[in-house]
Amino acid sequence: MDSDRASAGSRSPETHHSETTLRVNGKPHTLVVDHRRVLLDLLREDLGLTGAKKGCDHGQCGACTVLVDGRRVNSCLLFAVALDGSDVTTVEGLAGDGEELHPVQRAFLERDTFQCGYCTPGQICSAVGALAEAAAGHPSHVTDAAAPSGEPVPLDRDEIRERLSGNLCRCGAYPRIADAVEDVIP
Amino acid sequence: MKPFAYVRAGTVEEATDAFAAHPGARYLGGGTNLVDLMKLGVEAPAALVDVNRLPLGGVEELPDGSLRIGAMVHNSDLAAHPLVRDRYPALSQAVLAGASGQLRNAATTGGNLLQRTRCPYFQDLSKPCNKREPGTGCGALQGVHRDHAVLGYSDQCIATNPSDMAVALAALDASVELYGTEGARSVPAAGFHRLPGDHPERDTEIRPGELITGVVLPAGSAGPASAYRKARDRASYAFALASVAVVLHLADGVVDRVGIAFGALAHRPWRARRAEEALLGAAPTTAAFEHAVDLELAAAEPLQDNAYKVPLARRLALDVLGRLAPPAVT
Ligand SMILES: Cc1cc2nc3c(=O)[nH]c(=O)nc-3n(C[C@H](O)[C@H](O)[C@H](O)COP(=O)(O)OP(=O)(O)OC[C@H]3O[C@@H](n4cnc5c(N)ncnc54)[C@H](O)[C@@H]3O)c2cc1C
Ligand code: SF4
Ligand code: FES
Ligand code: FES
Numbered sequence: 001m002d003s004d005r006a007s008a009g010s011r012s013p014e015t016h017h018s019e020t021t022l023r024v025n026g027k028p029h030t031l032v033v034d035h036r037r038v039l040l041d042l043l044r045e046d047l048g049l050t051g052a053k054k055g056c057d058h059g060q061c062g063a064c065t066v067l068v069d070g071r072r073v074n075s076c077l078l079f080a081v082a083l084d085g086s087d088v089t090t091v092e093g094l095a096g097d098g099e100e101l102h103p104v105q106r107a108f109l110e111r112d113t114f115q116c117g118y119c120t121p122g123q124i125c126s127a128v129g130a131l132a133e134a135a136a137g138h139p140s141h142v143t144d145a146a147a148p149s150g151e152p153v154p155l156d157r158d159e160i161r162e163r164l165s166g167n168l169c170r171c172g173a174y175p176r177i178a179d180a181v182e183d184v185i186p
Numbered sequence: 187m188k189p190f191a192y193v194r195a196g197t198v199e200e201a202t203d204a205f206a207a208h209p210g211a212r213y214l215g216g217g218t219n220l221v222d223l224m225k226l227g228v229e230a231p232a233a234l235v236d237v238n239r240l241p242l243g244g245v246e247e248l249p250d251g252s253l254r255i256g257a258m259v260h261n262s263d264l265a266a267h268p269l270v271r272d273r274y275p276a277l278s279q280a281v282l283a284g285a286s287g288q289l290r291n292a293a294t295t296g297g298n299l300l301q302r303t304r305c306p307y308f309q310d311l312s313k314p315c316n317k318r319e320p321g322t323g324c325g326a327l328q329g330v331h332r333d334h335a336v337l338g339y340s341d342q343c344i345a346t347n348p349s350d351m352a353v354a355l356a357a358l359d360a361s362v363e364l365y366g367t368e369g370a371r372s373v374p375a376a377g378f379h380r381l382p383g384d385h386p387e388r389d390t391e392i393r394p395g396e397l398i399t400g401v402v403l404p405a406g407s408a409g410p411a412s413a414y415r416k417a418r419d420r421a422s423y424a425f426a427l428a429s430v431a432v433v434l435h436l437a438d439g440v441v442d443r444v445g446i447a448f449g450a451l452a453h454r455p456w457r458a459r460r461a462e463e464a465l466l467g468a469a470p471t472t473a474a475f476e477h478a479v480d481l482e483l484a485a486a487e488p489l490q491d492n493a494y495k496v497p498l499a500r501r502l503a504l505d506v507l508g509r510l511a512p513p514a515v516t
Binding site for chain 1: 187189190191192194214216217218221222225234236238262265266267268271272275278279282283285286287288289291292413421422423
């Protein structure tokens, strides 16, 4: 890390706010944030991006899932100030600039994976993250211990269910969510 | 949540210095436990010293064949690392049995070791809890304690340690590397967490302001087979009701190296020394495994509502031991 950043934090330790820059869906935003601001509230309240949802606010439901530097995380448990310089992608930014939806979004639509829809943005971001993890060779709890390490992990239904277990759906739309993810497996 | 100062540390010394300079400071790792506890009011630090950008994010092989995991290595990357998967499968399996994909991406090795108990009274400011506020009593003792300890507890606290990872580290004879104002030191993982005794507010042997810099997995634990198994209320994304990590090696038809640690039974990962002693030099038969595990669990003193944990832990241990021993000799 660069030393400027280290001192930016330590120069004024008494303050409870810091200037923080985040790239959100490709656009840089520089804000003075209260250190207590978690990423989820920053997205929803400061940037008006209400795709990520607040379910439990304690890491227990996955409704707030977004991608930070390409990895899925629970935005309700991340202080925004600690993410200075990070790249954040929310469900609003998955499609990029074009009109075309992200393949996971399309599959969710085609499979009619929602009832109330509250968990959906988190499910979609989580699925995008999970697919990248499997491609990068990350095992899961249900991956055969004998599977070669470092190689892409093929995803079957059990793998999909396990890898998306961090996203609860109180409407119980799980079977169709798993169908949609199966559709986009390369 | 109370306002707090924020310091981003770039080096280990910067982190420990900043901690010393800010009374009431806490280190911020992935935040998946600390931020949660701050929202609940259980933690109210005056300052956070962010250690996420310390250069402790790597896994390296040391000249003696051991493997050093930096404290900032994320749980997901630890579990996926080829050297960890190939040499220490129990560790990879334990990490993957915990939390969710999202949480493991944020959680760090250091933070995982220091996560606090999930005892509901500890998390509820309106309830008495000796761990949160020494001297107030233990709400769980006469309350809801189905998830609580059956071994090594005290009348002050019956909480369990929730980490899956720590159970594997204890069985694998790993050590925890620490750095503080008094210098660097190393503590065996099996002795890093404490029993509650009269000081349940102290979860571990870490000293105030000390930073976890890494975890070292010894070369000697890389050869033996190892595995982790966890029982929980749902198939995924739930804390353990009981779990076990086993490291087992046979030579000339007898056990010549064994490490067994139970999770969710005590205030720390429970290294089953009695069982190990009974197994060393013995042929790996079902009878020998049963004898050893029963010897260990004979010390259990279940509470009113958690007696189920003893037979559950017994079956988990026998299953894993049986799987690790070559079928021909069992
Ligand atoms: C819904 C949910 C389910 C979960 N399920 C499981 C489960 O099934 N199994 C399981 O094992 N875990 C589970 N967890 C817990 C999770 O594994 C921990 O929260 C995580 O490992 C903590 O790591 P962290 O880096 O986020 O720590 P933080 O929250 O950043 O820190 C935890 C503590 O460690 C201190 N700290 C952090 N890093 C250092 C360091 N390098 N040196 C010194 N002190 C440090 C902090 O000050 C704090 O006191 C679950 C969590 C949630 C929210
Ligand atoms: S078991 Fe320990 S953590 Fe739980 S209420 Fe009692 S003292 Fe507190
Ligand atoms: S709102 Fe973040 S996990 Fe529930
Ligand atoms: S569709 Fe309603 S919570 Fe999932």
